[in-house]
Amino acid sequence: MSQTDMEQTATEAVEQAEDEAEEKAPVAAEEPQAPAPINVKQIKGILEMNKGARFRTWLNICARCGLCADSCFFYLAHDKDPKLSPAYKIKTTLGEMYKRKGEVDREFLTQAKEVVWGQCSVCRRCSMFCPFGIDMASMFMTARAVCNSQGILPAGLARTKKNIIETGNQMAVSNEDWIETCEWMAEEWGEEVAGLNIPVDQHGAKYMYTVNPREPVYYPQDVGMMAIIMYVAEESWTVPTNGWDCTNLAMFCGDKAAAAIPVRNMYQAAQELGVEYILMTECGHAYRSGCFEGPYFMDIPGGKPPVPVKHSVQLFVELIREGKIKIDPAKRLKERVTVQDPCNVSRSGGLSEYLRELTNMLCEDFVDMTPNREYNHCCGGGGGFIPMGPEYKKRRMASGKVKAEQIRATGAKVVISPCHNCFDQLNDINKEYKLGYKVVSFKELITEMMIIPDKFKPKDEDEEEDAGASAESEE
Amino acid sequence: MYQLYEFLRGPGAWIAFTVFFVGLAVRMAFLVGLSKERDKVLYNHFDWSWAWRSIFHWLIPLGSVSFRQQPIFGLVFWVFHVGLLAIPLFLNAHNVLWDEAFGISLPSLSDKLADYGTMVVMACVAFLFIRRLARPEVRILSEGWDYLLLILVLAPFLTGFLAYRQIGPYDLMLNLHIFSGELMLILIPFSKLGHIILFFFTRAFIGSEMGARREIEGRLGARTW
Numbered sequence A: 001m002s003q004t005d006m007e008q009t010a011t012e013a014v015e016q017a018e019d020e021a022e023e024k025a026p027v028a029a030e031e032p033q034a035p036a037p038i039n040v041k042q043i044k045g046i047l048e049m050n051k052g053a054r055f056r057t058w059l060n061i062c063a064r065c066g067l068c069a070d071s072c073f074f075y076l077a078h079d080k081d082p083k084l085s086p087a088y089k090i091k092t093t094l095g096e097m098y099k100r101k102g103e104v105d106r107e108f109l110t111q112a113k114e115v116v117w118g119q120c121s122v123c124r125r126c127s128m129f130c131p132f133g134i135d136m137a138s139m140f141m142t143a144r145a146v147c148n149s150q151g152i153l154p155a156g157l158a159r160t161k162k163n164i165i166e167t168g169n170q171m172a173v174s175n176e177d178w179i180e181t182c183e184w185m186a187e188e189w190g191e192e193v194a195g196l197n198i199p200v201d202q203h204g205a206k207y208m209y210t211v212n213p214r215e216p217v218y219y220p221q222d223v224g225m226m227a228i229i230m231y232v233a234e235e236s237w238t239v240p241t242n243g244w245d246c247t248n249l250a251m252f253c254g255d256k257a258a259a260a261i262p263v264r265n266m267y268q269a270a271q272e273l274g275v276e277y278i279l280m281t282e283c284g285h286a287y288r289s290g291c292f293e294g295p296y297f298m299d300i301p302g303g304k305p306p307v308p309v310k311h312s313v314q315l316f317v318e319l320i321r322e323g324k325i326k327i328d329p330a331k332r333l334k335e336r337v338t339v340q341d342p343c344n345v346s347r348s349g350g351l352s353e354y355l356r357e358l359t360n361m362l363c364e365d366f367v368d369m370t371p372n373r374e375y376n377h378c379c380g381g382g383g384g385f386i387p388m389g390p391e392y393k394k395r396r397m398a399s400g401k402v403k404a405e406q407i408r409a410t411g412a413k414v415v416i417s418p419c420h421n422c423f424d425q426l427n428d429i430n431k432e433y434k435l436g437y438k439v440v441s442f443k444e445l446i447t448e449m450m451i452i453p454d455k456f457k458p459k460d461e462d463e464e465e466d467a468g469a470s471a472e473s474e475e
Numbered sequence B: 001m002y003q004l005y006e007f008l009r010g011p012g013a014w015i016a017f018t019v020f021f022v023g024l025a026v027r028m029a030f031l032v033g034l035s036k037e038r039d040k041v042l043y044n045h046f047d048w049s050w051a052w053r054s055i056f057h058w059l060i061p062l063g064s065v066s067f068r069q070q071p072i073f074g075l076v077f078w079v080f081h082v083g084l085l086a087i088p089l090f091l092n093a094h095n096v097l098w099d100e101a102f103g104i105s106l107p108s109l110s111d112k113l114a115d116y117g118t119m120v121v122m123a124c125v126a127f128l129f130i131r132r133l134a135r136p137e138v139r140i141l142s143e144g145w146d147y148l149l150l151i152l153v154l155a156p157f158l159t160g161f162l163a164y165r166q167i168g169p170y171d172l173m174l175n176l177h178i179f180s181g182e183l184m185l186i187l188i189p190f191s192k193l194g195h196i197i198l199f200f201f202t203r204a205f206i207g208s209e210m211g212a213r214r215e216i217e218g219r220l221g222a223r224t225w
């Protein structure tokens, strides 16, 4: 299990050193042998394929008004450096590629790489602030596709992509390991809830639950928490043996063929199992991939996933609304809380109201960040930034300033993140900017606060009121 | 000078209007055709309500979050566009020409109002020009064309204004006025100015894409305004 998102947060000290080493020679690090010549024909092909009515129009009508600048957190975090405005970044990368009709060299592409990955998280905020609604994230994605086609991409992402192509998931976890994790978690959390089990490959279940591979690898308890919630709510659910990874970092490489792999596995599993929904863990880009981009990676006519995709945040709200999960009022969080709107959950996922409803169900002192909902700022960890690794960490911390200030202004002691990527980034900026909050996920809060009905309490120790949950609720 | 005037008023005007309408129609037809093949995403998620709201909020003054962040620019920008459209269309003197050529006439602006309006438009151009130079994030994006287009847009207003006030040689001003107006019409289909039509399409797309597409199954779409 090689490069993972978590490694960065886990090994701070080593990283610092690596950081500097890699910053100096970022290209050398990823290309040990002599680089292959640039395949201009292939680049031309990609550019031509994407040059539809939208791209032609966008490239042509940008009025150079500069309104998009203030929308981009990279620009805001770097004293309004005009070179970081979305329009400028497009003009000097994709715009230039089209202008030169694809006749670009390695040097140009290597520079472009630093812009399209290192200065943009494809958060899609700028589109909302442009008078023409130019979809700059789509254009950055195409520029990424061009670089990627020549093997020019951040080393961290290249390694992740390799994992996906070779094993079907970003961290090269085997299906056996995944199922073992589920069994282990069912057993471990079974001490708190009698009869807890995680159904595997159950045909006709309502939900097929999919996760981020970092759960089996680093946060197996997340799987256990979800199991408890689903079990107590008496929902019909299952996990698949194959196709359980809902994430898609190949998407952020701009590699359509590789990006289709995890999506295909997941859709196929859902269709074979005949489930009603693909349920996703609290992850942002997974939702973007599964719900919106996935069908296009697979060229599905109509552009919709074959099985509807539901984010667990939406399910949690539904379960609590319907009374299937009851929250113990005494355990609701008293400390000040704010909630992170992951771009791919709020702006690109449409789930912002669910986040607020759920936060209010669980917390007493909720203060929103400004701006929020679809207008939120990216945390700085999106678009592939976290797995891009130490080489890009300094930049990630610098651009995280905007989010850090947003959180500081709320005075929150707890930040809820319904996205694994944001989770890491929020932890990192917490340290970097000394903000002193704690990052939690919704499922963590819910398992701490939910009432476990008597019938689910382990028989031999039913005197000892839900021991696990109350032991954990003290911070 | 008179022959030139005759030409500009007669065949010149017909050429300009023909190029304008045919050019725009051809450009649109080409883009629509291309979009059927390469922009499926547009058709897959199109939604009239989101498309309309996405257009409407950018048409009204300060209707978008973006413009409200730069309210002075937002207002100047709006007034500029209204003046640019309304004055040439509703000017009294132009109405006489519309009537002659097409047998239609539109409601007329009083000459005085048009005169003030022209001054306002010119002031707006000056503002936009200065803004382009003064704001680093705009200057870095600007190319020769962006400045030139502003001057081109200014030209018919300035010359019309001077001719009306009989400042400078009248005949020359009038000819320059007609010529620059026709030049602008001819350039619209082939330049950024094509946004007079394309604006509606790009806004309709992004409105549907970020709004309607995210809205199903209890979710809320993102407002792009």
Ligand code: SF4
Pocket (backbone or CB within 6 Å): A071, A072, A073, A074, A085, A086, A089, A119, A120, A121, A122, A123, A124, A125, A126, A127, A136, A137, A378
């Ligand atoms: S997509 Fe986000 S990060 Fe990229 S340029 Fe636009 S606002 Fe900036």
Ligand code: SF4
Pocket (backbone or CB within 6 Å): A061, A062, A063, A064, A065, A066, A067, A068, A069, A086, A087, A129, A130, A131, A132, A133, A134, B141
């Ligand atoms: S806001 Fe839109 S039109 Fe204006 S400079 Fe940015 S991309 Fe171009």
Ligand code: SF4
Pocket (backbone or CB within 6 Å): A121, A123, A284, A285, A341, A342, A343, A344, A345, A377, A378, A379, A380, A381, A382, A383, A419, A421, A422, A425
């Ligand atoms: S990491 Fe989180 S905030 Fe940042 S792009 Fe992903 S979803 Fe958006």
